[in-house]
Amino acid sequence: MRLSFIAPRPKPFLSLFSKMWVVFIVLMSLFMIIFNFYIVIEMSSFKSGVVDLTKERERLELKIDEDDELISLILRQKALSEEIFSNNTLLKESMKNLFDLVPDQITLQKVQMERNSLVIYGVTPTQDTFNFLLAAPLKSIFHTSNTTFYLTKEGWYNFVSINKIIGEDGIRE
Amino acid sequence: MNNFDRSLDKIDMMKLLIFLTVFMVITFTFVFLMIIPNIKDHRVLQAEYKRVLVHKTRVENLFFEREAELSKLKAENVHIISAFKHPFTQQEFVRYAGKFFAQVSLAEVTKSEYKKEFIEYELNVTSMLKTPTNFYNFLEGLNRYDSIVQADFPIHLESSKESITSTFKIKVYDLNATR
Numbered sequence: 001m002r003l004s005f006i007a008p009r010p011k012p013f014l015s016l017f018s019k020m021w022v023v024f025i026v027l028m029s030l031f032m033i034i035f036n037f038y039i040v041i042e043m044s045s046f047k048s049g050v051v052d053l054t055k056e057r058e059r060l061e062l063k064i065d066e067d068d069e070l071i072s073l074i075l076r077q078k079a080l081s082e083e084i085f086s087n088n089t090l091l092k093e094s095m096k097n098l099f100d101l102v103p104d105q106i107t108l109q110k111v112q113m114e115r116n117s118l119v120i121y122g123v124t125p126t127q128d129t130f131n132f133l134l135a136a137p138l139k140s141i142f143h144t145s146n147t148t149f150y151l152t153k154e155g156w157y158n159f160v161s162i163n164k165i166i167g168e169d170g171i172r173e
Numbered sequence: 174m175n176n177f178d179r180s181l182d183k184i185d186m187m188k189l190l191i192f193l194t195v196f197m198v199i200t201f202t203f204v205f206l207m208i209i210p211n212i213k214d215h216r217v218l219q220a221e222y223k224r225v226l227v228h229k230t231r232v233e234n235l236f237f238e239r240e241a242e243l244s245k246l247k248a249e250n251v252h253i254i255s256a257f258k259h260p261f262t263q264q265e266f267v268r269y270a271g272k273f274f275a276q277v278s279l280a281e282v283t284k285s286e287y288k289k290e291f292i293e294y295e296l297n298v299t300s301m302l303k304t305p306t307n308f309y310n311f312l313e314g315l316n317r318y319d320s321i322v323q324a325d326f327p328i329h330l331e332s333s334k335e336s337i338t339s340t341f342k343i344k345v346y347d348l349n350a351t352r
Contacts, residue, residue, distance in 0.1 A: 015180035016180050016181055017180035017181055017184065017185070017188065017189075018180070018188065018192070021192040021195075021196070024196070025192075025195065025196050025199055028196070028199070028200060029199055029203065032200070032203040032204070032207070032208060033203075035208065036203070036207045036208055036211055039208070039211045039212060039215050040211060042215065043211070043214060043215050043218050046215075046218040046219060046221070046222040047218060049222050049225075049226075050218075050221055050222050050225045053222075053225045053226055053228075053229045054225060054229075056229055057225070057228060057229040057232050057233075060229070060232045060233055060235075060236045061232055063236055063239075064232070064235055064236050064239050067236070067239040067240060067242075067243050068239065070243055071239070071242060071243050071246060073290065074243075074246045074247065074250055074253075074254060075246070076288070076290070077250070077253055077254065077257050077348075078246075078250050078253055080288070080291065080321070080346060081253045081256070081257070081321050081346075084321055084322075084323040084344075084346065085316045087323055087324075087325075088312050088313075088315050088316055088323060088324055089312070089313075089316070091312055091324055091325075091328075092308075092309050092312035092313060095305065095308060095309065095312075095328075096305075096309055099305050107332075108330075108332065109331065109332055110329070110330065110331045110332070111328075111329070111330040111331075112327065112328075112329050112330075113326055113327065113328040113329075113330075114326050114327045115326045115327075
């Protein structure tokens with residue numbers, strides 16, 4: 001016997017209102033989980049980034065040390081070679097000066113240049129020629145200057161002139 | 174599906190409150206237990222990352238500076254660097270000196286360390302030359318020679334009838350290969 005005019009409807013376990021809430025809560029939770037997941041991923045990328053950057057920095061620091069070493073080596077090479085080059089040039093100049101100093105009348109037979117001394121063997125027509133033309137400039141360069149003359153068969157003079165500089169600089173002047 | 178559902182028309186306050194409470198509990202649980210601690214860690218890590226990045230960038234800039242300085246120095250001193258690397262050989266030197274002198278002979282005197290990283294060879298050179306100008310040219314060309322060579326005292330010059338016999342010392346500098 002039917003007591004109602006309408007057909008019975010199945011009652012849903014959750015009403016629309018509840019469903020909406022459940023969906024809303026589930027969505028919110030999903031959102032927060034995803035957000036959290038994103039943060040966690042970013043954190044791990046920071047961690048690996050820190051490790052990578054540290055490794056890279058250490059590699060660069062090593063390279064900087066190597067570069068510094070190379071730079072200082074090149075600078076030391078440069079300093080040494082400049083010293084050597086200027087010594088060569090000075091040596092050339094001092095030899096040139098010495099030969100320019102010798103007048104045409106005087107013939108040199110032997111020259112011994114040491115760091116602090118100069119020994120010249122040669123022939124001069126007269127003692128005065130030597131004394132005026134060569135001994136005077138030599139005296140102005142060297143601290144001590146001694147000359148010994150020997151008369152030759154031709155009437156000229158062989159001379160040995162020993163000149164010394166007292167000090168460390170040598171004759172590169 | 175359900176045309177007769179009136180749950181939205183007549184909102185049950187009780188249900189609303191319960192759902193609201195459940196929602197807030199879940200939300201706060203997530204926020205306080207997961208998100209806030211993670212964000213704290215995240216901030217710390219981010220700051221650390223930035224600090225490391227800045228440090229690395231500084232070091233990198235320094236590295237670029239050094240590289241530029243090094244390549245500039247290398248470019249400026251190409252001859253010197255290659256001259257120090259160039260192994261000194263007596264034949265080569267005799268060939269070079271032969272341009273200026275006749276009859277060149279070399280005798281190695283000593284080989285010693287010089288200022289730790291260099292090797293200094295001392296050699297005696299005996300040669301014949303026509304005029305002292307050859308000697309000047311030789312000394313001038315020495316600065317452009319393939320190795321680093323210094324002509325040094327004692328220099329003995331003795332003239333014979335036709336030419337001058339010269340004896341002098343040279344010092345050759347090489348990089349110490351054992352370093």
